[in-house]
């Protein structure tokens with residue numbers, strides 16, 4: 001049995017054995033009903049684990065999808081007398097379709113507007129369910145909803161249906177788990193953590209957002225069917241805005257990024273009203289207060305809090321320590337690696353490139369060529385347009401005019417993720433890591449574009465998906481080792497600045513790019529770190545990676561660069577070898593008064 005399965009085993013046992021603890025008689029059957037209810041909520045809330053927890057997109061429409069699933073299934077079976085499973089299929093397909101639609105609409109919306117749009121969708125769905133009486137039955141709802149029949153075995157009893165619900169939850173949890181541990185899972189997290197960095201690593205924001213919404217709607221429909229078949233009767237008021245807020249609370253309270261946490265949250269919020277019944281109308285205030293407290297003080301939810309406690313216990317009481325990667329190759333201050341000789345084959349050709357921001361001519365007609373094997377450096381005073389060149393080059397900004405060719409192919413104004421896929425990787429002047437992911441996961445995201453296993457492969461073929469994830473992790477680990485990095489399991493946000501740089505560079509080179517763009521890699525580093533960095537660049541160069549880097553530190557530039565271009569006020573003022581440009585009078589004039597490190 002694999003480790004993750006062992007992790008889930010205790011929870012599975014609790015779920016399966018829970019009915020044995022029920023009080024006998026009517027009270028017992030009442031609680032069983034509540035347990036069935038909470039299981040159907042869990043499945044739908046898992047949709048929010050994907051959408052909110054993984055991809056960071058806000059939705060207050062989960063109850064609408066839950067309702068569309070429940071209604072489609074119920075109307076097909078009750079009004080049209082369709083079979084149970086074909087109706088389930090139809091409910092899943094139709095609801096996922098609506099998810100795709102909402103995903104597409106929300107593509108260009110930031111969180112606040114996105115929240116508003118989803119609320120709008122929720123309200124419209126409620127109105128349709130209430131007022132399209134001819135089809136939905138309006139406020140009367142739909143009754144006599146069937147229970148499933150499995151291989152001729154009719155599940156009519158509540159206890160039987162409870163176990164059927166547990167099985168459905170396990171299936172949903174499995175799907176979410178597989179999705180999370182695949183390249184699509186990394187893409188979802190990367191999207192949440194930093195959209196620009198995600199796109200710069202070959203991830204399509206479009207398809208990843210669509211995937212998140214579709215997966216979320218699919219799980220909502222699964223939960224909706226379970227709810228309808230469990231309750232035997234549905235009416236529109238179950239699927240209102242309040243229920244959407246409840247789903248949101250379940251995911252947040254339990255732990256938005258955790259499958260077990262979300263299940264726990266669903267259970268808690270279903271049973272809480274029963275436990276707090278003695279408070280009468282004050283219940284809602286207590287409930288609200290609890291949610292606020294959890295959201296404010298426990299960003300990882302109750303389950304996250306629990307795990308944190310276990311971790312603290314292991315470290316403080318059991319003396320468990322973070323393991324360092326001992327296979328990392330230490331970097332010494334010598335430059336003995338054989339470096340490739342620069343060729344005359346142009347890899348990158350920039351012609352008359354301009355980028356204007358309104359009246360500001362940040363870049364105004366730059367031409368430069370980077371040959372295969374070069375370490376070209378772009379120098380210039382602050383604000384001279386260097387970063388802007390890199391941003392246009394990597395598709396973050398579109399060019400005002402001019403052309404960029406890479407390997408002889410026109411790439412001007414292609415999307416960021418497409419440029420990356422052609423073999424151009426980059427780092428950012430202000431480091432853009434995925435802060436909540438470990439160093440290793442950060443680098444593994446760099447492998448996203450070289451992966452081949454799609455959604456079907458991920459969910460249906462376990463070995464294929466596992467193999468790909470393992471291979472990416474292995475490659476990421478090897479790349480970090482190559483750069484002498486020893487803390488693969490530390491969260492990126494907890495790493496010191498210089499180490500964050502190294503991780504960002506590892507992420508950029510893990511996919512073997514043809515061209516690496518580095519924006520001020522030595523900025524903010526001390527002397528020792530800068531020494532290590534030049535060793536890193538030597539190593540990368542000796543692997544055959546061509547580089548274009550922006551740098552301020554002249555001693556650093558002189559030690560690594562084979563070719564230099566100098567910019568001032570958006571124009572190129574000099575080019576040649578490093579020593580040539582540094583003695584160029586035009587360059588000296590441009591730098592006059594500007595602090596430049598000639599040391």
Ligand code: ADP
Pocket residue numbers: 357360361362380381382383384385386387388389
């Ligand atoms: P460098 O990297 O050489 O320090 P930049 O390329 O960052 O310079 O900036 C060049 C000029 O373009 C600066 O005057 C800067 O204010 C301006 N600029 C850069 N990005 C933007 C933007 N998104 N909107 C408006 N102005 C910008």
Ligand code: MG
Pocket residue numbers: 386387388429
């Ligand atoms: Mg800059």
